Amino acid sequence: MLHVNVFVLTSLSSVPTMPIAFADAPSQGDAAFIAGAEVPAAVMGPLREVPDWRAQLDQLPQHLARDGYVLLRGALPRADVLAARHAVLQQLASVGEIAEPAQAALATGRSQRAALHPDLGAFWRQVCESPALRRLTHGPALAELSAAVLGCATVPFDFLWLRTMTQGRASPLHFDHVYMNRGSQRVVTAWVPLGDVPLRAGPLVVVEGSNRFEDVIARYRGVDVDRDSLPGSFPEDAIAFAQSRQTRLLTTAFQAGDVMLFDMFTLHGSCDNRLAGGQVRLSCDVRWQAAADARDERWFGHPPPGHGGLSYGGLNGARPLGEAYLAR
Numbered sequence: 505m506l507h508v509n510v511f512v513l514t515s516l517s518s519v520p521t522m523p524i525a526f527a528d529a530p531s532q533g534d535a536a537f538i539a540g541a542e543v544p545a546a547v548m549g550p551l552r553e554v555p556d557w558r559a560q561l562d563q564l565p566q567h568l569a570r571d572g573y574v575l576l577r578g579a580l581p582r583a584d585v586l587a588a589r590h591a592v593l594q595q596l597a598s599v600g601e602i603a604e605p606a607q608a609a610l611a612t613g614r615s616q617r618a619a620l621h622p623d624l625g626a627f628w629r630q631v632c633e634s635p636a637l638r639r640l641t642h643g644p645a646l647a648e649l650s651a652a653v654l655g656c657a658t659v660p661f662d663f664l665w666l667r668t669m670t671q672g673r674a675s676p677l678h679f680d681h682v683y684m685n686r687g688s689q690r691v692v693t694a695w696v697p698l699g700d701v702p703l704r705a706g707p708l709v710v711v712e713g714s715n716r717f718e719d720v721i722a723r724y725r726g727v728d729v730d731r732d733s734l735p736g737s738f739p740e741d742a743i744a745f746a747q748s749r750q751t752r753l754l755t756t757a758f759q760a761g762d763v764m765l766f767d768m769f770t771l772h773g774s775c776d777n778r779l780a781g782g783q784v785r786l787s788c789d790v791r792w793q794a795a796a797d798a799r800d801e802r803w804f805g806h807p808p809p810g811h812g813g814l815s816y817g818g819l820n821g822a823r824p825l826g827e828a829y830l831a832r
């Protein structure tokens with residue numbers, strides 16, 4: 505069932521607002537859900553953490569090769585993550601999508617984004633290029649970690665994927681390869697939760713062992729979503745797929761400061777956001793690649809061209825908060 509939140513922001517009342525529908529608030533609890541179904545205990549597992557990772561940076565490439573990911577707790581200063589979160593939420597509040605105080609990240613169910621910023625791509629670029637966010641995603645900590653994981657000097661993609669996941673929303677399973685394979689093949693994604701992300705907020709989920717599913721990888725290797733006009737997302741239900749492969753879906757509760765790095769052939773998505781009261785889950789993903797390698801032209805430049813030359817306007821995040829997503 506859908507309901508429409510009718511929160512009205514008096515400070516922005518002269519600007520037309522668009523009501524947006526959200527799914528009804530789900531019950532609370534510590535279970536993970538995907539596509540509305542609770543992940544059965546037998547299918548669910550914890551992401552493996554690299555303990556004491558600072559003392560074994562030289563071991564990270566082996567961890568990446570074995571698991572397809574490395575989960576590093578406390579890799580970024582919590583205060584810097586919260587500053588980036590605040591910068592994003594303030595801008596969402598300025599278009600009436602997030603209620604004040606913005607730190608609570610509660611969606612109002614209304615939006616004045618399109619009325620205030622007819623160029624939605626330019627608005628989203630401004631949010632994604634917030635200085636506090638860039639310091640986090642393009643700063644020395646991720647430079648050092650991506651270099652340790654890839655075993656070479658690295659550069660970040662200029663383009664940043666910022667996720668504002670409203671209630672009920674999740675990212676379908678996919679390999680990142682199909683979105684960014686025109687340049688270097690030595691690329692890692694750094695997934696950065698912008699705030700604490702408990703299970704009910706819909707954290708990242710990885711299909712255990714998928715970095716060695718050669719049959720599935722072969723179906724996607726070389727696919728380019730823009731050139732081939734194909735959706736990159738995996739068509740199969742995540743829980744049913746994990747059961748059919750006798751594997752597990754791995755996730756965990758993340759804290760602000762944790763970082764997960766993974767390679768281009770690790771099948772991943774996210775759990776559903778089931779936070780109560782319309783609370784939004786915020787995270788971003790930034791790619792780092794070998795500095796010496798060729799670059800995928802879509803993701804570099806000021807602004808980067810992005811999908812189909814749409815730059816930041818080609819992202820679902822550029823749509824007013826809560827509007828239906830387009831599959832890519």
Ligand SMILES: O=C(O)CCC(=O)C(=O)O
Pocket residue numbers: 667669674675680693694695708772773774787788789
């Ligand atoms: O945060 C999410 O919902 C999905 C993130 C993702 O797909 C990625 O980092 O590649």
